């Protein structure tokens with residue numbers, strides 16, 4: 001039986017879920033890219049080739065790579081899984097009763113691979129090609145989306161995140177990403193790889209309005225030794241952190257959560273855009289954001305069931321992390337270059353590296369000043385191209401969801 005366990009950010013990475021650019025990115029235009037959380041349109045073929053280099057770099061390091069679209073298609077071959085997904089992606093409250101029936105029939109009749117493509121890539125009025133007379137459809141133009149594309153599936157890091165022996169399937173903050181979560185819920189519930197595996201589902205696996213309780217995996221760093229570092233950011237809320245922590249403690253999978261207060265800004269939308277873990281005591285940080293004075297709290301289990309003890313960190317957040325890791329202090333590799341180059345490189349995900357084993361990371365080759373500083377600190381950087389991939393504002397860590405990784 002497969003094992004799914006993520007024991008750290010830096011231990012040998014063994015299994016990872018990634019998503020190769022596809023139909024959804026062909027739908028990206030200057031008109032819709034902002035709403036779809038991309039900063040520019042990109043060359044889809046080129047982005048696909050860049051992504052293949054990323055996948056091969058992972059394989060060269062002994063990592064087993066799974067592709068989301070294939071895993072989703074395999075899941076959708078299972079009738080119960082297909083109905084689970086379509087019941088949640090197509091409702092009369094999204095389409096009106098008459099159009100919902102037409103759209104459901106269309107999707108129900110797609111073979112699994114095509115179904116996965118149109119669940120991720122969206123469906124236009126022209127593609128549906130229905131003569132339904134309902135105003136809901138008739139008021140739309142041929143190029144309007146019946147089902148919106150969800151191109152941010154590219155960033156598999158965020159929608160679900162594995163923490164020690166379990167996974168959180170995340171209620172996403174932005175409308176453009178909310179539809180992603182159902183796909184991961186279905187995969188973890190029905191796909192043969194996961195169906196009989198033994199793991200916890202901490203949070204998010206319910207059909208409900210999570211209101212202000214959001215978690216996105218880019219904010220969650222499994223730093224090891226029972227500790228989890230979580231950024232409260234533009235995307236992850238204190239309410240979400242509390243609910244996740246409660247379940248981490250209830251299941252005994254973690255004993256401490258260190259929560260950091262981050263600015264609510266797109267440039268640092270997730271903690272991992274400004275801080276990632278490269279070796280036991282070594283992190284890369286963007287110093288303009290990760291200043292000594294950012295507010296931090298330690299959450300630990302209380303005596304009563306569900307009780308959390310909140311302790312405000314009195315010294316620096318880096319001291320709290322060092323204590324959790326059992327090291328005297330952290331080594332911080334800051335974003336390279338002068339103040340202008342550093343801001344540019346952080347914007348292009350210089351700090352968003354994916355560690356494949358202690359001291360070895362994957363990062364965009366364009367961030368030369370930061371790579372230089374990482375190498376000077378003894379870190380091996382495996383460079384990947386990202387001229388097109390990077391336009392969605394995510395780097396190697398954003399584009400990867402570890403499913404199995406050694407602890408420290």
Ligand SMILES: NC(=O)NCCC[C@H](N)C(=O)O
Nearest residue numbers: 037155218270392393394398
């Ligand atoms: N972990 C991450 O930093 N993920 C990057 C997500 C980028 C995506 N375009 C978004 O805005 O959600």
